[in-house]
Amino acid sequence: MASDPVTLNEFLTERLGAGGVVDDPNDLLRYITDWAGDHRGKPLLVARPRTTEEVAEIVAHCHCHGIPMVAQGGHTGLVGGAQPDAERPELVISLERLSRIREIDPLNFTISVDAGCVLQSVKDAAMEHDCDFPLSLGAQGSCQIGGNVSTNAGGLNVLRHGMMRQLVLGLEVVLPDGRVWNAMHALHKDNRGYDIKQLFIGAEGTLGIVTGAVLKLTPRAQATRTALVAVPDVAAALALYGQARRSCCDLLSAFELIPRACLELAFEAAPDLPDPFDTVYPVYVLLEVAASGSVDLDAMIEHLFEHGTTAGMVLDGVLAGSDAQAERLWQIRERMVEGQQLRGEHLRTDIALPISSLGDFFHTASRAMAARSPETMVIAYGHIGDGNLHFNLLPPADLDLAAKKTLLHDLEAALFSLVDDYHGSISAEHGIGRVKQTSFLNGLDATERELFEGIKALFDPDELMAAGRILPRTR
Ligand SMILES: Cc1cc2nc3c(=O)[nH]c(=O)nc-3n(C[C@H](O)[C@H](O)[C@H](O)COP(=O)(O)OP(=O)(O)OC[C@H]3O[C@@H](n4cnc5c(N)ncnc54)[C@H](O)[C@@H]3O)c2cc1C
Known part of the structure; x- marks a missing residue:
């Protein structure tokens, strides 16, 4: 039996070399604490394979010896999936050394990569070939393609290019018993029966470890225009969205709702960030149009502003005149997330609704939260072009930590019940992990649960891979 750390360490060191195993308690810290510092796990060890074959060998060993593992x-x-379990120590298999760009085919508009490639490095590699990989999100300097696949990541440009599900053409996966499923196809059309790769996308590592992916590229945008638009309220923001979709020739690539309170949080995190307006407005929209051909984007935006102003949807607007100005506008969107972190304990959510219900939901949910806890601050922003709201809550600062947690737990239950009433989803893009499991299970009917459990049992009957994420452990 090789499940004790010493024997496992010997096996891993022999296969991966000294740099392939992390066992020093200080070095382990960054693998066991999540980004927000909310969760801390207990690993057996951390393995850092460099190739698919090494991943397969480690997984086969774990399968053979009943060792739990997590990719x-x-x-x-943001849902506590990647940290090792605190009660049943797992071998963390870090993909950070599987970071090769395998091939770029600019005519086929595809890139083939190792799963450990950082998203930004894939975008940079595509740019060198006059292409873009259009997944963009705040964490793109750190998150990896394997993580993006496994969480079905979304981000800022979903309304134009779709989520990871729409961007993956092929996958290579090490199954929980160590077999390698190689489907690194670079085909834009492929109707050979079941689309197995889709099972691994969004599976949060519960069905296998993604080691490679073939991704769709788009032509690199030759022109981009970014604007921050002040609007009277959320209803106007949604009306403007409908107009922008129709009048921007499908070139609209981002449409983000940012209420004033979010701007204030961005300024708290980055006091040097300038307010682009002299006047304070209640709600803003950050929008972007991008084109790869010769299109007059300025005329397009001006027309949208004029129409929006006449229709009472637009109060004011700033069109970035340079890349640096555009970057400063995007900084508002990025830094407000940091501002929330600085406020300490808070509730982060990631809900999806039909876009047409968003306005009504926004007001009903805000009223419901205020009725339960008038001092709690609602910070609701997000990718409204995808019907995705981060309806977040900052509890009163004077409560102690335990009281904050209890309050946020109750408010979350009330919020999710409203999401249900509106036929929405409690996870638009972050996934279930461990954090959302109870709410997720409450929303499954018996047939859905049977199908979920059947899929898990087919791939991982011994529950050794990322057990306890999405579905609870049964053993
Ligand atoms: C500031 C910030 C902004 C963010 N913005 C967005 C956003 O706009 N849109 C969005 O969708 N998300 C966003 N996220 C969440 C996060 O960046 C994404 O979920 C991302 O896809 C996670 O990738 P990762 O490599 O960090 O995965 P990890 O956190 O390491 O893992 C996430 C899950 O995937 C599994 N996993 C990781 N790699 C593999 C693999 N190779 N094979 C199998 N399973 C694997 C893990 O076990 C875990 O369950 C944001 C996060 C932060 C901190």
Whole structure:
């Protein structure tokens, strides 16, 4: 039996060399604590394979000896999936050394990569060939393609390019028993029966370890325009969205709702960040259009502003005149996330609704939260072009930690019950992990649960891989 750390360490060191195993308690810290510092796990050890074959060998060993394991990418996930379990120590298999760009085919508009490639490095590699990989998110300097696949990541450009599900053409996966499923196809059309790769996308590492992916590229945008638009309220923001989709020739690539309170949080995190307006407005929209051909984007935006102003949807607007100005506008969106972190304990959610219900939901949910806890601050922003709201809550600062946790737990239950009433989803893009498991299970009917459990049992009957994420452990 090789499940004790010493024997496992010997096996891993022999196969991977000294740099392939992490066992020093100080070095282990960054693999066991999540991005937000909310969760801390207990690993058996951390293995750092460099090739698919090494991953397969480690997994086969774990399968043979009943050793629980969990895959880890850039560790930016927000639902506690990548940290090792605190009660049943797992071998963390970090993909950070599987980081080769395998091939770029600019005519086929595809890139083939190791799963440990950091998202930004894939975007950079695509740019060198006059292409873009259009997944963009705040954590792109750290998150990895394998993590993006496994969480079905979304981000800022989903309304134009879709989520990871729409961007993956092929996958290579090490199954929980150590077999390698190689489907690194670079085909834009492929109707050979079941689309097995889709099972691994969004599976949060519960069905196998992704080691490679073939991703769709788009032509590199030759022109981009970014604007921050002040609007009277959320209803106007949604009306403007409908107009922008129709009048921007499908070139709209981002449409983010940012209420004033979010701007204030961004300024708290980055006091040097300038307010682009002299006047304070209640709600803003950050939008972007991008084109790869010769299109007059300025005329397009001006037309949208004029129409929006006449229709009472637009109060004011700033169109970035340079890349640096555009970057400063995007900084507002990025830094407000940091501002929330600085406020300490808070509730982060990631809900999806039909876009047409968003306005009504926004007001009903805000009223419901205020009725339960008037001092709690609602910070609701997000990718409204995808019907995705981060309806977050900052509890009163004067409560102690335990009281904050209890309050947020109750408010979350009330919020999710409303999401249900509106036929929405409690996870638009972050996934279930361990954090959302109870709410997720409450929303499954018997047939759905049977199908979920059947899929897990087919791939991982011994529950050794990422057990306890999405579904609870049964053993
Ligand atoms: C500031 C910030 C902004 C963010 N913005 C967005 C956003 O706009 N949109 C969005 O969708 N998400 C966002 N996220 C969440 C996060 O970045 C994504 O979920 C991302 O896809 C996680 O990738 P990762 O490599 O960090 O995965 P990790 O956190 O390491 O892992 C996430 C899950 O995937 C599994 N996993 C990781 N690698 C593999 C693999 N190779 N094979 C199998 N399973 C694996 C893990 O076990 C875990 O369950 C944000 C996070 C932060 C911190």
